[in-house]
Amino acid sequence: MSFEKEKKRVYRRLESLQSVKNSQAMYYLQSKNPYLHDEGKKIAWVTSGAPVEFLIAMDIVPLYPEQYGAIAGAAKDSTRLCQVAESHGYSPDLCAYARTSFGSVFSPDPPTPLSEIDGMGGLARPDMLIAGNNICGTVLKWYQDLSRIFNIPLFLFDTPPLGDTIPNYYIDYLTSQLGDYIEFLEEQMKRKMDEETMIETMHHSRQAVELWTQILNLCKNKPSPLNCADRFLLMAPVVSQRGDPEIVPVYEEVLSEVQQRVDEGLGAITVPENYRFLFDNIPIWFNLYEFFNSLSAKGVVFPVDTYTQAWSHQLAETEDLLRDAAVTYSNIYLNKTIQHKIDLISTLVNDYDCDGVLFHSMRSCKRYSLGQPITRREVTEKTGRPGVIVEGDMCDSRNFSEEQAWTRIEALLELINDER
Amino acid sequence: MDLIFNYTPHYFLEGYTESLKVIQQQGKPLLGYFTNRIPVEILHALNVNPIRMLSINSSVQGASERYIQTFACSWLRQIMDIGLNKGYASFDGLIFSAGTCDSLQNLSDIWKKVFPEQWTYNLTFPVLTDTEAAVEYLQNEFDTLIQNISQKFPENPDGFTLSNSIKLFNIKRVNLQKLASLVSERKMRYHEFFKLLLLGDTLPIETVNSYLEKKISQNEITNPPDIPDSPRLLLTGGMFDNYLLFEHVSDFDYLVTDDLSFGTRNFNFTMPQSSFLQGYAQAYLERTPDPTAFDMEKRWKGLENSIHNHQIDGVILLGIKFCDPDTFEFVSIQNNLKDLDIPYLNLETSPDLSNLQQIETRLSAFIEMIS
Ligand code: SF4
Ligand code: SF4
Numbered sequence: 001m002s003f004e005k006e007k008k009r010v011y012r013r014l015e016s017l018q019s020v021k022n023s024q025a026m027y028y029l030q031s032k033n034p035y036l037h038d039e040g041k042k043i044a045w046v047t048s049g050a051p052v053e054f055l056i057a058m059d060i061v062p063l064y065p066e067q068y069g070a071i072a073g074a075a076k077d078s079t080r081l082c083q084v085a086e087s088h089g090y091s092p093d094l095c096a097y098a099r100t101s102f103g104s105v106f107s108p109d110p111p112t113p114l115s116e117i118d119g120m121g122g123l124a125r126p127d128m129l130i131a132g133n134n135i136c137g138t139v140l141k142w143y144q145d146l147s148r149i150f151n152i153p154l155f156l157f158d159t160p161p162l163g164d165t166i167p168n169y170y171i172d173y174l175t176s177q178l179g180d181y182i183e184f185l186e187e188q189m190k191r192k193m194d195e196e197t198m199i200e201t202m203h204h205s206r207q208a209v210e211l212w213t214q215i216l217n218l219c220k221n222k223p224s225p226l227n228c229a230d231r232f233l234l235m236a237p238v239v240s241q242r243g244d245p246e247i248v249p250v251y252e253e254v255l256s257e258v259q260q261r262v263d264e265g266l267g268a269i270t271v272p273e274n275y276r277f278l279f280d281n282i283p284i285w286f287n288l289y290e291f292f293n294s295l296s297a298k299g300v301v302f303p304v305d306t307y308t309q310a311w312s313h314q315l316a317e318t319e320d321l322l323r324d325a326a327v328t329y330s331n332i333y334l335n336k337t338i339q340h341k342i343d344l345i346s347t348l349v350n351d352y353d354c355d356g357v358l359f360h361s362m363r364s365c366k367r368y369s370l371g372q373p374i375t376r377r378e379v380t381e382k383t384g385r386p387g388v389i390v391e392g393d394m395c396d397s398r399n400f401s402e403e404q405a406w407t408r409i410e411a412l413l414e415l416i417n418d419e420r
Numbered sequence: 421m422d423l424i425f426n427y428t429p430h431y432f433l434e435g436y437t438e439s440l441k442v443i444q445q446q447g448k449p450l451l452g453y454f455t456n457r458i459p460v461e462i463l464h465a466l467n468v469n470p471i472r473m474l475s476i477n478s479s480v481q482g483a484s485e486r487y488i489q490t491f492a493c494s495w496l497r498q499i500m501d502i503g504l505n506k507g508y509a510s511f512d513g514l515i516f517s518a519g520t521c522d523s524l525q526n527l528s529d530i531w532k533k534v535f536p537e538q539w540t541y542n543l544t545f546p547v548l549t550d551t552e553a554a555v556e557y558l559q560n561e562f563d564t565l566i567q568n569i570s571q572k573f574p575e576n577p578d579g580f581t582l583s584n585s586i587k588l589f590n591i592k593r594v595n596l597q598k599l600a601s602l603v604s605e606r607k608m609r610y611h612e613f614f615k616l617l618l619l620g621d622t623l624p625i626e627t628v629n630s631y632l633e634k635k636i637s638q639n640e641i642t643n644p645p646d647i648p649d650s651p652r653l654l655l656t657g658g659m660f661d662n663y664l665l666f667e668h669v670s671d672f673d674y675l676v677t678d679d680l681s682f683g684t685r686n687f688n689f690t691m692p693q694s695s696f697l698q699g700y701a702q703a704y705l706e707r708t709p710d711p712t713a714f715d716m717e718k719r720w721k722g723l724e725n726s727i728h729n730h731q732i733d734g735v736i737l738l739g740i741k742f743c744d745p746d747t748f749e750f751v752s753i754q755n756n757l758k759d760l761d762i763p764y765l766n767l768e769t770s771p772d773l774s775n776l777q778q779i780e781t782r783l784s785a786f787i788e789m790i791s
Binding site: 088093163369371378 | 741750
């Protein structure tokens with residue numbers, strides 16, 4: 001078996017993806033509304049693991065430099081932006097999301113547009129910064145520098161990594177910070193947070209997450225109604241607009257189309273599904289379509305991945321909103337042990353009946369990637385399914401060798417074929 | 421007890437892993453630790469010997485690739501290589517600093533998988549340094565550490581007397597401060613001082629204190645060595661520990677002070693001598709922060725003071741390959757140095773000093789330029 005790039009589209013078109021794209025385009029367009037401040041709103045740049053509901057409840061538009069990295073990556077512009085950041089002193093060894101974001105700030109040429117209707121390119125300039133280190137330590141330094149560059153305030157939500165248990169004093173620490181977070185936001189907005197609005201926002205957030213979880217669960221079906229690239233594109237609103245009521249009908253539409261595919265026995269790809277794999281890590285944005293389409297042509301489908309699963313955790317719901325948020329926002333895949341990763345991947349492999357695992361060893365992200373050789377071995381021991389590690393990067397194309405990736409995947413497919 | 425008096429300091433550093441065996445023969449459990457944030461006084465009061473992990477003298481390289489990718493911090497990869505070569509087998513346990521950097525965070529999990537027989541513990545640090553909640557959190561972490569160590573190593577004939585241990589470690593810090601002044605006054609070469617710093621973290625505290633006192637008196641009576649007067653350089657960076665770099669490259673003799681994890685950041689303070697954990701935790705958070713903490717401004721203020729107090733002509737930034745926290749902070753430090761009009765040189769290496777020649781050439785050119 002040998003791999004060739006498949007040019008012919010073997011993806012089944014998902015109509016509701018357009019609604020997701022429209023929703024994102026509107027969201028980005030609104031963030032560039034020149035009257036935004038006059039309407040009493042502000043803009044925050046936030047990390048993907050930050051408690052975003054608090055911002056939405058305070059009329060602050062959250063924008064995600066990481067998501068911008070994905071957009072620039074998919075537009076094949078991120079490597080250029082990384083190089084701009086490097087010319088300002090940032091080492092090529094640092095996370096490419098961070099470098100892309102610095103590059104977009106410093107770039108003399110227009111940065112990548114956010115959508116087809118965005119004329120200006122780049123994220124709207126922030127009024128404040130919110131960072132949560134529940135995904136990695138990189139964001140700490142990255143946002144410190146953004147704060148220096150823009151000369152704007154930064155709030156850090158510190159969520160030390162979790163061990164096997166969560167002591168009470170840990171939750172106390174986080175809860176106290178969430179109180180400080182509200183105070184910080186009130187100070188920035190010069191008004192009090194409305195408790196009712198906050199409760200409502202949490203409710204909308206739960207609704208979106210619930211719908212997203214149902215969509216992901218439907219991929220347990222055979223054939224899988226969605227492939228990796230579908231989910232990577234569909235997840236944008238649940239990441240960035242979580243808590244905004246407008247995304248609820250969008251996900252209802254997606255869910256209904258995905259359910260329909262399941263009912264009709266239609267898979268994500270137009271050729272028979274031969275192999276089901278789990279994908280671990282952030283995708284190779286600059287190669288997203290080519291990569292998954294070429295694999296699809298061989299009948300390889302990814303019904304599950306660890307990245308989009310990260311947004312499937314429900315916000316706990318008790319009487320104590322801050323403690324609930326503290327538990328939810330610390331209990332995150334990247335804030336937990338490698339043993340947890342091994343257990344979760346093994347469970348997902350079994351639940352989604354995968355034939356193997358493709359680990360993307362991403363030079364940019366130490367927190368996500370380091371230790372994958374051990375994870376691979378132990379997942380195989382636990383599930384009996386083989387795995388392969390492919391080296392690459394989500395945004396910096398200089399760190400990805402397509403030939404090497406194909407050779408390794410080919411070897412994995414051969415191994416599976418031999419065992420069948 | 422007078423270990424070091426029977427051997428030379430080089431014996432301990434060059435044969436670091438062998439030295440561990442000698443220390444272990446003293447009878448107390450040996451606990452290895454990774455960062456200067458570890459509360460050594462607490463460990464000492466629990467009747468264990470806290471010994472810092474060093475990455476020097478690895479004879480085996482590359483074995484770690486089976487477990488950890490090559491873009492992990494090169495310091496930790498070297499540590500893993502040494503571990504795989506049984507270099508840390510004498511340790512009765514290891515204490516990891518969680519909540520610091522991504523490489524170390526993942527390594528702690530990887531270590532448990534690769535060396536399941538070795539006892540390990542994760543002490544988790546807050547990255548915030550200036551809130552009451554952070555102090556309270558750290559105090560609780562220290563408390564939990566005490567419970568766990570007492571359970572694992574219950575033998576403690578003198579009982580837990582934290583203030584005594586604080587006193588001993590404060591003596592060491594004051595002695596190191598005195599020796600640091602000798603470096604600044606050009607009465608001691610930096611590389612000799614750096615070896616003492618390493619010894620200070622890798623020998624039992626009682627031995628360290630007697631030894632440092634002897635060193636101070638020796639240096640006070642002998643004539644100062646022939647050390648060039650200017651330019652006066654400052655070295656900043658992270659967890660670099662390979663003293664051979666400073667020994668081999670003679671231009672490092674121009675160093676008059678540093679801002680390293682094994683260096684000034686480890687001794688430029690004393691702890692309040694009380695037995696209350698709250699004050700202890702607070703004092704720990706008030707120290708000059710490492711790049712892993714959320715307090716670049718405080719670190720920079722310390723650096724700025726140092727530049728002023730030591731009349732610094734140039735700054736060397738020494739990065740460790742794939743150390744993200746330092747690599748990030750170097751950008752701000754360089755910008756600040758530009759504003760102060762202080763010349764700087766950005767160097768990067770790994771613990772195996774694979775680019776020693778290049779460092780030598782660049783440092784020499786830099787010195788020529790600023791002289
Ligand atoms: S280091 Fe990893 S988790 Fe952190 S921002 Fe970069 S890609 Fe995301
Ligand atoms: S702070 Fe830097 S040198 Fe220290 S363990 Fe982390 S990455 Fe390595």
